[in-house]
Amino acid sequence: MSETRRLRLFRGTRERGELKEYQVAAGEGMVVLDAVHAIQAEQAPDLAVRWNCKAGKCGSCSAEINGKPRLMCMTRMSDYPADETITVTPMKAFPVIKDLVTDVSWNYEVNKRIPAFKPRKPDAPDGTWRMYQFEVERPQEFRKCIECFLCQDVCHVLRAHDKHQEFMGPAMLVRAAVYEMHPLDVADRSEHLRQEGGIGYCNITKCCTEVCPESIMITDNAIIPLKERVADRNYDPLQWLWRKLTG
Amino acid sequence: MSDIRSLSYDVVVIGAGGAGLRAAIEASAQKAKVALVCKSLLGKAHTVMAEGGAAAALGNVMGEDNWRVHFRDTMRGGKMHNNWRMAQIHAQEAPDRIHELEAWGALFDRTPDGRINQRPFGGHTYSRLAHVGDRTGLEMIRVLQDKGVHSGIDVHMECTIVRLFVVGGRVAGALGYFRETGRFVLLRAGAIVLATGGIGKAWQVTSNSWEYTGDGHALAYDAGAELIDMEFVQFHPTGMVWPPSVRGILVTEGVRGEGGVLKNSAGERFMFRYMPDMFKGDFAETELESDAWVKGDRKKNRRPPELLTRDVVAKAITKEIAEGRGSPHGGVFLDIASKQNPEFIKKKLPSMYHQFKELAHVDITKDAMEIGPTTHYVMGGVKVDAETQESTVPGLFAAGEVGGGMHGANRLGGNSLSDLLVFGRRAGLHAAAKRGGAPAIPDAEVEASMRDALAPFERDGENPFAVQSALQAVMQRNAGIIRDKAGLEVALAELDKLKGRASSVGITGSREYNPGWHTAIDLLSLLVVAEATARAALERTESRGGHTRSDYPDSDERQTREHIVIKKEGDRMAVRREAQPPLPADVMKLIQEGA
Numbered sequence: 001m002s003e004t005r006r007l008r009l010f011r012g013t014r015e016r017g018e019l020k021e022y023q024v025a026a027g028e029g030m031v032v033l034d035a036v037h038a039i040q041a042e043q044a045p046d047l048a049v050r051w052n053c054k055a056g057k058c059g060s061c062s063a064e065i066n067g068k069p070r071l072m073c074m075t076r077m078s079d080y081p082a083d084e085t086i087t088v089t090p091m092k093a094f095p096v097i098k099d100l101v102t103d104v105s106w107n108y109e110v111n112k113r114i115p116a117f118k119p120r121k122p123d124a125p126d127g128t129w130r131m132y133q134f135e136v137e138r139p140q141e142f143r144k145c146i147e148c149f150l151c152q153d154v155c156h157v158l159r160a161h162d163k164h165q166e167f168m169g170p171a172m173l174v175r176a177a178v179y180e181m182h183p184l185d186v187a188d189r190s191e192h193l194r195q196e197g198g199i200g201y202c203n204i205t206k207c208c209t210e211v212c213p214e215s216i217m218i219t220d221n222a223i224i225p226l227k228e229r230v231a232d233r234n235y236d237p238l239q240w241l242w243r244k245l246t247g
Numbered sequence: 248m249s250d251i252r253s254l255s256y257d258v259v260v261i262g263a264g265g266a267g268l269r270a271a272i273e274a275s276a277q278k279a280k281v282a283l284v285c286k287s288l289l290g291k292a293h294t295v296m297a298e299g300g301a302a303a304a305l306g307n308v309m310g311e312d313n314w315r316v317h318f319r320d321t322m323r324g325g326k327m328h329n330n331w332r333m334a335q336i337h338a339q340e341a342p343d344r345i346h347e348l349e350a351w352g353a354l355f356d357r358t359p360d361g362r363i364n365q366r367p368f369g370g371h372t373y374s375r376l377a378h379v380g381d382r383t384g385l386e387m388i389r390v391l392q393d394k395g396v397h398s399g400i401d402v403h404m405e406c407t408i409v410r411l412f413v414v415g416g417r418v419a420g421a422l423g424y425f426r427e428t429g430r431f432v433l434l435r436a437g438a439i440v441l442a443t444g445g446i447g448k449a450w451q452v453t454s455n456s457w458e459y460t461g462d463g464h465a466l467a468y469d470a471g472a473e474l475i476d477m478e479f480v481q482f483h484p485t486g487m488v489w490p491p492s493v494r495g496i497l498v499t500e501g502v503r504g505e506g507g508v509l510k511n512s513a514g515e516r517f518m519f520r521y522m523p524d525m526f527k528g529d530f531a532e533t534e535l536e537s538d539a540w541v542k543g544d545r546k547k548n549r550r551p552p553e554l555l556t557r558d559v560v561a562k563a564i565t566k567e568i569a570e571g572r573g574s575p576h577g578g579v580f581l582d583i584a585s586k587q588n589p590e591f592i593k594k595k596l597p598s599m600y601h602q603f604k605e606l607a608h609v610d611i612t613k614d615a616m617e618i619g620p621t622t623h624y625v626m627g628g629v630k631v632d633a634e635t636q637e638s639t640v641p642g643l644f645a646a647g648e649v650g651g652g653m654h655g656a657n658r659l660g661g662n663s664l665s666d667l668l669v670f671g672r673r674a675g676l677h678a679a680a681k682r683g684g685a686p687a688i689p690d691a692e693v694e695a696s697m698r699d700a701l702a703p704f705e706r707d708g709e710n711p712f713a714v715q716s717a718l719q720a721v722m723q724r725n726a727g728i729i730r731d732k733a734g735l736e737v738a739l740a741e742l743d744k745l746k747g748r749a750s751s752v753g754i755t756g757s758r759e760y761n762p763g764w765h766t767a768i769d770l771l772s773l774l775v776v777a778e779a780t781a782r783a784a785l786e787r788t789e790s791r792g793g794h795t796r797s798d799y800p801d802s803d804e805r806q807t808r809e810h811i812v813i814k815k816e817g818d819r820m821a822v823r824r825e826a827q828p829p830l831p832a833d834v835m836k837l838i839q840e841g842a
Contacts, residue, residue, distance in 0.1 A: 013759070029490020029606065041712035045763030046756030050288075052456040055496045055602060057385065058291045074605055097427050098760040105404070108289065108396075116397045117352035128346055130361030136354045140379065143354060143386055147290055182352060 002027045005077055006085040007035055009047070014096045019087065026077045032088060033061050033072035036100070048099035056213060059148030063100050064089045069150040069211045091153040104149055106164055110172045113196060117179045118187040135183040142178040142222055144214040147171065151208035151218055157201045167198035170208035170218045177222035180229065190226075190233040199223070199230055248690050251431040251697070256282045256401070257682035258675070259421055259436040261408050262463065264292030265384070266647025266667035266674070267442030268391035269344075273675030274440075275398040279682050282401045282434055284423060286443075286458045289404055290392045293444050293456055294667070297384025298499035298598065300366055300376030301668070302661030303341035307358050308365040309373040309545070314338040315837055316372050321662060322838050323525060324370040324556045325626075325655020326792040327807060328476070330827070331834055332633035333653040337662070337669050344668035345377050353390045355379055367504045370556040370659040372529075374545075381499050381596045387664060406432065408462065409768055410696045411439065411470040411643070414686035418470070418642030422696050426765065429758025431697055437685030438678040440636075441467060441645040442671065445625045446480075446776040448715075448769075451723040453622040454486055454497035460769040461776030463649035467629045468775055472638040474813040475651040475825075476627035477776070478783035479793040481658055482728045484509075484560035486621025488578035493606045495621040498581065498599060500660040502616075503553040505595050506541035507583035509564070510615065511572035517579075518552035521563040526555060541586060558657040558792045561620040565728055568619065578619035584612055620728055624663065625776075626654040626793060627783070630812070636674035642681055646674035656792025701758075703767040708753030711767040718745050718773055726781050731798040735785040742778050749774055782822050783811040 005026040008019045022039045033051055040047045052058040054073045061072040066080070066087050080086050094102035123130045151170040157163045168176075176193060179185045193199045208218045216222070232239055258274040260267045263285035271283040285292065304317040318338035322329050345363065349355065355377050356364040365374045379386040396402070405426040412419040420435040443463030447455025468474055485498040503509075511517050516534060530552045531537035537551035553560065564579050574580055583592055589612035593600050596611070603609040603616060628651035629638045636644045645651075647667040654662060703711070725738035749770045754763050789803035790796050808827040813820060830838070 027491055030492045031606070034492045040762060041710075041716070045710055045712060045754070045766070046761045048760040048762060052287055052291045052293075052458065053296050054456070055296065055493075056605065057382070057598065058287075058295050058456070060287065060291050076606075101760055103427075104288070108402075108404075111393075112396045117393065119350060119352070122350075127350075128362070129349065131354075131357055132361050133357040133359075133364075136357060140354050143379070143389060144382065146295070146385065178354075179352065182354070185352075 003082060005035065005082070007039065008085050008087040009036065009039070009100065010089040011047070011099055012096070013098050017096070021085070030077045031073055032065055032075045032077060032086065035077060036072060036088065048097070048101045050101050057146060059146030062091055062148045062150050062153065064091060064153070069153045071148060071150070071213050074213055091149065093153040093155070093159040094149070107147070107149055107152065107171060110168045111175055114172065114176050115187050115189050115192055117182065117185055119184040120186050129184055131183045139178045139181045141216055142174045142181070144216055145171065145174050146214060148213060150211045150213065154207045154211045156205065156207070163198070163201060167201040168196070170202070170223065173197070173199065173202070173226060174216060174218055174222045177226055180226060190230045193226055194230045194234060199227055202227070248693060251433055251693070253433045253435065254282065256280050256434060256436045258438045258440065258678045259284065259434045260440040260442055260675070261421065262286070262292070262442035262444060262647070262649070263289055263402070264294035264442065264444055264647065264667065265387055265391060265664060266671035267292070267440070268388070268395050269668050269671030270440045270442055270646055270675035270678065271400045272391065272395055272398050273672045274679040275400050277676060277679035279679040282403060282436070283395065284403045284406050284408060284434070286407050286462070287405060289402055290388055292388065293459060294384045294388045296454070296456070296497065297387070297664055298381040298497065299368060299501040299504065300378030300383045300661050301341070301345060301387065301664035302368070302371060302375045302659065303345045303377055303665050304338060304375060305342050305345065305363060305365060305377065307362045312373040312375060317341070317375065319838050320371050321659060322655070324659040325657055326802070327655065328791065329655030330633055330652030331830055336633060337653060337666055340669045341665040344665065344672065348387065348390055348668070351390050351394045353386055366501065367550065367554065368660045369500055369503065369554045369560065371661065376504070376661040378501070380594070381501050381598050383664060403432070407765065407768065408466060409700050411466050412688045412692060413470050413640060414688060416641060417684070417686055418640060419686045419688045422693060424700065426760050429761065429764070433688070433693055435685055435688065437683055438642050438681040439644065440674045440678050441629060441643070441649050442647050442674070443649045445648040446780070447622045449719065449722045449773050449777045449780070450622040450727065451719040452486065452495040454483060454495055455622065460772045462769070462772045463645065464628060464779070465772035465775035467638060467640070467643065467645065468779070468813070468815050470640050470643060471815060472640045472643060473630040474627060474779055475630045475810045476783070477625070477779040477813055478787045478811060479626035479656050480622065480780060481557055481624040481626060481793045482561045482620040483623035484557055484564055484620055485581055485618040487607065488617050488619045489576035489607060496602070496606070497621065497623070498616060498618050499596070500557070502581060502583055502596060502599060503551070505583065506586040507553065507581050508551065508586060509553050509560070510580040510582055511567045512574060513572060517567055518555065518560065518563060521555070521559060522552060523555070523559055530555065556657055557660060561728060562795060564620055574617045576617050578617040580615040581618045582615035584614060624648060624658055626656065626658055627651045634673070635677035636670055637677060644674040644678050646670040656794065700768060703752055703754040703764060706751060706753040708751040709748055711752040711754070711763055711770055714745060714748045714752055715766055715770055715773065718742070718770070718777060721745070722777050722780070726777070726784055729795050729797050730784050731796060732785065735781050738781040739778065739785070742774060742781065746774055778820055779813045782820060783813060786811045786822050786824070
C-alpha cells in the first residue's frame with residue numbers, strides 16, 4: 001500500500017537557500033525521516049540531514065515540520081492529510097550548515113560551563129551511597145533529555161530575540177537541574193544560573209514543555225524550582241544575613 | 248601539505264560511545280593529551296540506544312551473586328568460545344566501574360534499602376543488570392559525556408576517520424574529514440584507541456544506526472591488524488517488525504526480564520520446547536513455575552525460558568516463523584500485557600510504551616507486540632591482548648564492540664555496557680602508557696589518502712546509496728541468521744562485484760555536509776566487514792552461538808575454542824584457524840561446577 005506524497009524541503013546554506021518540492025512513495029507507518037531518506041537515496045544524494053537512531057532516542061533529527069519543532073523520526077506521514085504538502089525546514093534558532101542540518105555547537109559550549117557534579121562524601125565505608133527511588137526520580141525526569149534542542153528552538157528568547165550570549169535556554173537549564181536536584185550533589189549553581197545562565201530571561205511561556213518529545217515538564221519541574229533557588233539565594237534577606245554571618 | 252589541519256596528541260580515541268568516552272577519560276586522567284573523535288555529535292553514539300542495563304555482580308538484589316557466577320554465565324553464554332581472561336577481568340571489574348559511574352553522577356534505579364537496583368536478564372543466573380528504566384545507555388553516555396567535558400579532552404564532532412597510518416610497524420596517526428566542511432584533519436599520535444562500535448549496517452534489518460558501518464574493524468584490518476570471530480554476529484530476538492519503516496528497531500530484552508512472554512500464532516508459549524542441553528535444569532519447565540518466578544518468588548522457582556540466551560531465542564523464533572506459526576507481519580508475539588499491570592509496564596518500560604504507541608499504534612499495556620530477530624551486535628572484532636586491549640599492531644588499541652574475544656560466540660544482554668566501561672578504561676590506561684614515539688608520517692601517504700577519499704567527486708558514476716542497499720540485501724539473504732555454504736559463496740561472489748561498483752560510484756554537489764560522499768566512504772568499510780563475516784562464516788563448518796549453518800547444524804567439538812582469523816595480505820583477505828590456549832584446570836572447574 002503506497003501513495004505519492006509531496007514534500008517541500010529547505011535546500012541551501014547559511015547564505016542562501018530555497019524550498020524545493022519532491023515527490024515520494026509513502027508506505028504504511030512511514031515517518032517524515034523515512035521520506036527524507038528516500039529522497040536522499042533516490043533523488044538528491046547530497047541532501048544533508050542529521051540522524052542516528054531513528055527511534056526517538058538520540059535527538060539528532062530535529063527540524064521544523066510545517067513550522068513546528070519536531071523529531072522527523074517520530075512524526076508519521078499519516079498525521080498530515082494525504083493531499084497536503086509537508087514542509088520541512090531546519091531549526092530556526094541555530095545557524096544553518098546545509099539543508100536540514102544546523103550548527104548546534106553553541107549548546108555544547110554552554111553545557112561545558114555549567115559547574116560540574118560534586119557528590120557528598122560516600123555514605124558507606126565501601127565508598128558507596130544510599131539513595132532512595134523517590135529521591136532519584138526527580139532528577140531522573142531531566143536525564144530523559146535526549147538533547148534534541150527543540151526546546152531551545154521554540155524558546156522565543158533564543159528564536160526571536162537571539163539572546164544566545166545572555167541566556168542558556170531551557171535545554172541547558174534542564175541539564176543544570178539534573179545536578180541541582182541530584183540527591184548527592186553539593187555544588188551550588190545558583191550564581192551561575194543567575195549571571196551567565198540568565199535564568200531571569202525565562203518568562204514561563206511553557207512553549208519548551210509543549211515541544212519536548214520526552215514529555216519532560218521543563219518549565220514546571222526544572223525552570224521554576226531553579227528560579228526559586230536563585231531568588232532564595234540572592235533576594236531572601238534571612239538567607240543573605242545567614243550567609244554573611246556564616247561566611 | 249595544503250588543505251589540511253594537522254594536530255598532535257598523546258592519545259587519539261576514535262569513537263565516542265561508552266567505550267571511547269571511558270577510554271578518553273582514563274587517558275586524560277593519566278595526564279595524556281587526548282583527542283576524542285565522534286562520527287556524530289557528542290552524546291549521540293549508539294550507546295544511547297542501549298536499553299536494558301549494565302551487568303555487574305553487585306549482589307544488591309540477590310546476595311548469592313559474585314564475579315565467579317557472572318564469569319561462568321558469560322562463558323556458557325559465549326558457548327565456551329570467549330577469551331577466558333577477558334571474561335574474567337570483565338566479571339571482576341564491572342562492579343567497580345558501575346560504582347564509579349555513580350560517583351560521577353549516574354542515577355540508577357534503587358533497591359528499597361537505597362542501593363543500585365538490578366534486573367534479571369537472559370543468560371544471567373541472578374538479577375544482575377544495573378539499570379535506569381529502559382534507557383540505561385542514555386544515562387551512561389550523559390554521565391560519561393559530562394565527566395569527559397570537564398576532563399580537558401579535545402572533542403572533534405562529526406569527524407570521520409578514513410585511514411590509520413602505520414610507520415615502521417608503529418601507529419603514527421589518523422586522517423579524517425569533518426562533515427560540516429568536508430575538510431581533512433591529520434591527527435598525529437603514537438597511541439590510538441578504536442572504539443567505533445559494530446557493523447550492523449551491513450544488513451537490511453538491523454537495530455543499528457547509520458554510523459555502524461564497521462569503520463574501526465576496517466581501519467584496523469587495513470593497518471594490518473588481525474580480526475577474529477567475525478562469523479559471530481548477534482541477531483537480537485526482539486526487533487519491531489511492523490510497520491515496515493520501523494522494522495529492526497530494538498525491543499529491549501528488559502520486556503522479557505520484567506515478565507514478557509513469547510507466543511506463536513496458536514497462542515503457545517513455544518520457548519519451553521527449545522531448551523538446549525547445556526541449560527536443562529536451570530529454567531522453569533511449566534508456565535506455573537515461570538509465572539511464580541515473575542511474581543517474585545525466585546528462591547523456589549526457576550527463570551522463564553524466554554530468558555534463555557539471545558542466540559537460542561532468536562533461532563527459536565526463526566523456526567516458529569519458518570514452520571508457519573508466525574504473526575501476521577512475519578514475527579511472533581511478545582506479550583507483557585497479560586503478565587503485568589499497566590502502571591508497572593509504563594514505569595519499567597517507558598520508552599517501549601512510547602515507541603510502540605507512536606510508531607506502531609500499539610498499546611503494549613493492552614496488546615501483544617509483534618517482534619522478530621534483528622541484526623544487533625558483532626561478537627567478532629579486532630584481536631586484542633586481554634590485559635591491555637592492544638591489537639597486533641603496536642600502538643593500536645580497541646575497546647567495546649570493535650574489540651573481539653570477550654563475548655565468544657554469543658554475548659549476554661547487559662554484558663556490553665559493562666564491557667565498554669571495563670575495557671574502555673583499560674584501553675585508555677594502556678594507550679596513555681604507550682604515549683610518545685609517534686613516527687613521522689610521510690606527506691605523500693597523507694596526500695594519496697586524501698586523493699582516494701575525494702575520488703568519487705571526479706567520477707560520473709553510480710549513486711552510492713544504491714550500492715549500499717545492494718550490499719545490505721546480499722548480506723540479509725546470504726549471511727543472515729541461518730547460513731549455508733551455497734549462500735555464503737553467493738555472498739562472496741556478489742560482494743566481489745559490489746567492490747567494483749563501490750570503486751566507481753560518483754558524487755554530485757560540494758564537500759560540505761554531503762551524505763552521498765559520506766556513504767561512498769562508509770561503503771569501503773562495509774565491504775571489508777561484510778567480506779570478513781562471509782569468509783569466516785564459510786570457514787566455520789559448525790553451528791555455535793550466533794553462527795548457524797543449516798548444512799552443519801551441530802556444534803563440532805574439534806572446533807571448540809578455535810578462532811577464525813582474518814588478516815590483510817597484499818590485496819587479499821587471508822583466512823586461517825588459530826586454536827586458543829586451553830582453559831586452565833581451575834578455570835574449567837569454575838565453569839563446570841559454578842561458584
